[in-house]
Amino acid sequence: MTRCAVFGTGSWGTAFAMILADAGCEVSLWGRRQELVDVVNTTHENPDYLPGVRLSDAITATTDPAVALAGAEFAVLAVPSQTLRQNLGAWAPLLEPGTVLVSLMKGIELGTAKRMSEVIAEVAGVGPERVAVVSGPNLAREIANRQPAATVVACSDEVVAKRLQTACHTPYFRPYTNTDVVGCELGGAVKNVIGLAVGMADGMGLGDNTKATLITRGLAETTRLGAALGADPYTFAGLAGMGDLVATCSSPLSRNHTFGTNLGRGMTLAQAVAATSQTAEGVKSCESVLDLARRSGVDMPIVEAVVDVVHNGRPTQEVLAALMARSAKPERR
Ligand SMILES: NC(=O)c1ccc[n+]([C@@H]2O[C@H](COP(=O)([O-])OP(=O)(O)OC[C@H]3O[C@@H](n4cnc5c(N)ncnc54)[C@H](O)[C@@H]3O)[C@@H](O)[C@H]2O)c1
Ligand SMILES: O=P(O)(O)OC[C@H](O)CO
Incomplete structure (x- = not known):
């Protein structure tokens, strides 16, 4: 079974964790606040961001990034863009060789004007084949209600993009691959x-x-x-x-x-x-x-x-x- 870590228990991080679990992955959802992590684990719901949405038992929440990353094929990043550099600096030393970093974020870094994939490559010291982006018309609340939507999974390495496509393909979420990471990020x-x-x-x-x-x-x-x-x-x-x-x-x-x-x-x-x-x-x-x-x-x-x-x-x-x-x-x- 594909293991995934999702960083960020906000609306899109939680909804994307749900997608991955519905697609058959085992998901570890990292959050900052112990109380919210406990609520997610006991009630299988994220009442702060997606109230009323039942999350799969295949999602386990944790505040420990090492636990989240253990054995992860994909590390999905869903924190606010301006916090990525600092957060990833703490998580990067815990990455296993080969884990692909996936950006769900739609922002450009203040001061450097860098795209999120550039920040990821720089902070984690990984090559472009280990950085992917998911971007498209994906309002979290609609997706959490399992309404049909499509998206783009972009990676310069098409084989990696296809692996991610398989990991997040469900009856209500249809990912298309693209190798144009720059275009997808700028669009978002x-x-x-x-x-x-x-x-x-x-x-x-x-x-x-x-x-x-x-x-x-x-x-x-x-x-x-x-x-x-x-x-x-x-x-x-x-x-x-x-x-x-x-x-x-x-x-x-x-x-x-x-x-x-x-x-x-x-x-x-x-x-x-x-x-x-x-x-x-x-x-x-x-x-x-x-x-x-x-x-x-x-x-x-x-x-x-x-x-x-x-x-x-x-x-x-x-x-x-x-x-x-x-x-x-x-x-x-
Ligand atoms: N919500 C959507 O519909 C949607 C869809 C596609 C893409 N996105 C993108 O996904 C990214 C995340 O958005 P979201 O909607 O999940 O945001 P959100 O506001 O719902 O959640 C943000 C999460 O990040 C956490 N957070 C805030 N500051 C932090 C910090 N300094 N360190 C660590 N965690 C911190 C919050 O506690 C929360 O869990 C954004 O770049 C957004 O543009 C959102
Ligand atoms: O709520 P917004 O404006 O961050 O938009 C959410 C998604 O990016 C829509 O695709």
Whole structure:
């Protein structure tokens, strides 16, 4: 039986542990808090993040990373992106040779502008054949209810991607393989920023034309960034690109979308943060995505607009007007 460690008892870590168990894996779920770990082990439920969802008996929770990693073929990482470097620094010495590290995270590191797979390779000292990414339209709550969804499992080594595909394939979760790790990660990280922008438009009472414009032009700037960083532009037309944008930008379950809606309705950043109990990665990653874009010489006006609202306190109306006042351009360039 395939053994997997999942780090992070939040909504996606727990839901992905459920997927792996439903696909026939034995899963060790690492969490920071002993009390939550005990509750998961005794009730087979994670009441803090996925109340009402019965978890398989094949999932055992632990606070001990060495226990979680013992014999693990895959170590799945589902902590907030900005905490990965520090956390993985503690876990990496416990890794067994050959364990593949799988990122579920959709963020870019502040300060370095690195993708999560880059942080993993650097901190754990592993080659690209031991780093994989899962990204797609995967709202945890829907998946926890076992509603059908698809995703992309990406690894530069296709054999490893296929192994992971088998490990997480269930009747309700359909993974497709891809070797474009860069494209899949950028699709996941940037869609959170575009989700904030679309949420703002919703909160401002704007309609579907505005939102479709933000989604489509958001995808255009994501694709530009990806092309500059060596991604395959077609990846952005797939599940990890357009697919995830559609889910995030249309769902009230999306934390990024909801966060943006609150800002669009006039909340301050502090009020929107206080109203959010889970991780909305785009709030921090809008700055690191913009940093990455500038380092790469890529124009990302919507990302810049989001940073202006979230971190520079500019009013949404003013930022939207500035976006519309940009000089006229061909659609493709
Ligand atoms: N929830 C989803 O629908 C979903 C889907 C796909 C991808 N993701 C991505 O997965 C990642 C995790 O998101 P989530 O939804 O599970 O978040 P979450 O907010 O539901 O849970 C985060 C988990 O990390 C823990 N945590 C917080 N700070 C920590 C720290 N400093 N060290 C260790 N653990 C810490 C929390 O206790 C919690 O268990 C994010 O990058 C997110 O973008 C989420
Ligand atoms: O709730 P969000 O905004 O973090 O989005 C969750 C997933 O990434 C959707 O695929």
